[in-house]
């Protein structure tokens with residue numbers, strides 16, 4: 344009785360089993376394919392009997408195996424046909440080599456060869472890389488442009504290149520109106536647009552970051568600040584502060600925020616506006632320049648107290664539903680403080696402000712991000728020029744101490760004006776002369792001399808003022824302490 348010969352089969356058995364045997368009609372094979380460096384797939388099974396003739400012989404489809412492999416196991420095989428270098432096939436003849444001969448075939452995987460990339464795939468990779476490179480160049484270009492624009496903004500902020508009111512920028516802003524002459528014309532076309540009207544004639548002033556117009560919003564008189572396109576970060580910062588749900592800045596000492604908006608002008612330019620309460624008397628500088636002779640001791644003290652109250656309110660963290668985060672203003676000056684109809688100070692311009700999140704630890708080492716916008720140099724504290732590393736962020740305590748310095752200079756201005764026949768004298772004017780000279784280098788050399796403004800005639804607040812004007816920020820009193828000192832002074836009966 345002749346023995347019925349079989350081959351070992353893995354993954355390719357006629358009975359569908361994983362590991363079994365199959366009837367050996369021809370040769371037995373093992374087949375190892377390396378899928379990667381680590382993964383190798385072993386198959387084994389029976390090949391159909393070899394037939395001479397066309398390469399792709401009609402063998403039993405039950406084996407579902409590629410005819411190319413059959414040829415490799417017979418004498419007429421062309422081994423150069425094997426295109427896949429990660430594939431190895433060995434055969435044995437069960438008639439000569441014995442039953443289940445492929446069990447004894449030994450095959451180890453060879454070093455995995457990275458298969459060549461198909462031309463379509465390489466084309467796809469080339470396209471993806473080209474698109475990526477183009478996007479990268481465009482992105483770089485955009486970033487460079489924005490960096491350049493923000494440098495321009497900073498240059499303006501430092502007092503270089505601030506155009507006067509007939510500048511191109513102003514003209515462009517005016518172009519956004521219908522230009523119908525007197526009367527109002529609608530500027531904003533979206534969200535707040537239907538309620539806002541502004542006249543081309545009603546320009547109030549111009550700062551480093553935008554131009555201010557007066558207008559009406561839902562029948563209330565408002566001031567509308569149009570930010571220069573390159574000063575987007577100031578607009579974003581101010582808008583973010585007023586829109587933060589954790590900050591409620593409704594207070595008599597803060598300029599009321601009405602709305603902010605971004606829209607396209609009819610010329611397609613992007614306009615960023617902040618609408619705020621209109622303050623008829625304008626800034627502290629405007630008010631003191633126009634009313635120097637009228638400011639007496641009583642009014643001076645009221646103005647000083649209201650400023651200190653405003654700064655204390657900003658610095659204070661208030662818990663509860665109507666609470667607020669601690670805010671450092673970081674750009675207090677004679678133009679960011681306004682004078683309300685009661686003749687009291689209210690603080691505006693939050694383009695450089697920083698709000699400390701309520702739960703944040705007051706840890707001094709907790710450095711805040713560096714802001715690109717420069718403060719108003721005259722009111723910036725000495726450390727801004729002498730010791731600060733511009734690449735290093737500040738702690739929140741340094742920021743509030745900087746506010747206290749600026750507040751000290753404003754207290755000095757509001758007391759120095761009393762009885763001063765020369766009218767309004769901004770801080771350090773005697774020392775720095777013409778305003779145009781006040782660049783960074785100038786302020787650096789001024790503060791290197793450790794000069795603080797001289798004692799005014801009306802000197803009741805001078806002690807508190809000097810406690811705000813210490814050269815080491817760590818030695819300055821807090822705004823709250825300044826408020827307490829002022830209230831103590833006011834409570835004393837006149838001598």
Ligand SMILES: Nc1ncnc2c1ncn2[C@@H]1O[C@H](COP(=O)(O)OP(=O)(O)OP(=O)(O)O)[C@@H](O)[C@H]1O
Nearest residue numbers: 548549550551552555566620621622625626678679
């Ligand atoms: N809410 C307002 N009501 C009335 N006038 C305002 C109001 N806000 C600003 N102004 C006027 O517009 C001027 C320009 O204000 P803006 O805030 O643009 O710049 P600034 O504070 O003067 O200077 P900078 O922004 O460069 O520090 C002010 O000096 C003030 O006269």
